[in-house]
């Protein structure tokens with residue numbers, strides 16, 4: 378239930394009610410952000426998306442206490458004349474819309490570039506021309522590879538943070554060659570960041586850029602063959618969850634040696650709410666939002682998810698819980714990878730005083746509990762059907 382007491386920002390000033398135009402509100406992050414805003418604040422949300430399956434519980438029934446504070450608009454921002462009007466009606470626009478699953482970057486590079494750069498152009502333009510604040514979702518992938526990844530494998534400098542810490546106002550963006558079309562997404566995100574930044578510098582656009590570092594939790598992507606295409610390839614949490622639910626080995630791309638830091642979605646949206654409600658501290662900044670304490674290799678993630686799932690489901694792990702696959706086999710031609718993603722937290726600590734709280738084990742426990750509760754029965758049904766030859 379949203380509190381009716383006056384809420385104050387980090388500087389003790391009362392927070393006025395906002396109307397927020399949230400583009401991509403129907404997605405993984407958007408659905409959690411809508412929940413938090415409706416449950417904890419008095420703000421209003423214009424939720425724009427092509428789909429609303431993940432926010433249906435927030436839209437129905439009409440008797441919900443926040444019913445008057447969220448409106449869903451089924452809009453594809455690629456070509457919808459209603460977009461500018463909705464941005465003009467709002468105090469703040471949050472743009473989450475993107476194609477953001479790596480399986481698409483090297484197989485649908487044009488769609489990926491259009492989605493992450495071209496389609497975002499009118500959003501930036503309308504915000505700038507109408508003097509509206511913009512929070513734009515980029516990605517930690519704009520850092521690409523670490524400087525250390527170019528050192529000899531046994532170089533001690535690889536342990537030096539100067540060679541792997543990713544810092545918003547200092548680290549370069551290092552991508553593979555053009556043939557490695559995996560980087561179509563990161564490069565599109567980098568260019569839209571530069572455009573937003575330039576609109577701020579030249580035309581006074583009030584902006585905040587968010588670089589999420591592998592946010593994971595319930596409602597991320599889909600389970601192939603249940604609530605997504607059977608041949609779909611979601612991000613790693615859903616891929617591994619799907620394998621666990623089907624009691625199949627988890628596939629480790631190129632041996633699962635890449636490293637990631639994972640942050641619980643519930644911690645991460647706390648950071649976003651701080652950005653929303655502290656414009657004087659957030660405007661003009663790019664923020665890493667991640668959990669540097671939760672670093673694992675993909676192989677370690679697979680082992681941890683296998684152990685957590687055995688606890689959650691009560692089913693023993695497979696004898697052979699993982700299998701190595703080549704990136705070419707799994708993703709196709711043009712794949713490449715980030716070797717390591719550790720966020721420097723200096724700026725977000727200084728500006729917003731935010732730090733993540735949830736350990737990787739705990740976030741996997743709550744997420745796999747959700748996955749098992751939501752999908753176990755459906756998977757059994759799908760697996761009992763005769764496979765079409």
Ligand SMILES: NC(=O)c1ccc[n+]([C@@H]2O[C@H](COP(=O)([O-])OP(=O)(O)OC[C@H]3O[C@@H](n4cnc5c(N)ncnc54)[C@H](O)[C@@H]3O)[C@@H](O)[C@H]2O)c1
Nearest residue numbers: 401403404405406453454473474475477514516589591592
């Ligand atoms: N989840 C993460 O860990 C993560 C990490 C880095 C960056 N991001 C970025 O955060 C944003 C949200 O990511 P997510 O994980 O919620 O992804 P998601 O795919 O779950 O959500 C994206 C939403 O945008 C909508 N959308 C896409 N194109 C649209 C269009 N043309 N018009 C209207 N709606 C459109 C989709 O329908 C979807 O609901 C993306 O910009 C993504 O690049 C996410």
Ligand SMILES: O=C(O)[C@H]1O[C@H](OP(=O)(O)OP(=O)(O)OC[C@H]2O[C@@H](n3ccc(=O)[nH]c3=O)[C@H](O)[C@@H]2O)[C@H](O)[C@@H](O)[C@@H]1O
Nearest residue numbers: 477479516518589590591592612613616628629630635675
């Ligand atoms: O979440 C983020 O911060 C960013 O990371 C993701 O990129 P990535 O982390 O590479 O995406 P995943 O699909 O989650 O893959 C993570 C790692 O697991 C590996 N993987 C994935 C799936 C699988 O079944 N097996 C496997 O080994 C991948 O090769 C990769 O090394 C996506 O690009 C975006 O959501 C976002 O920009």
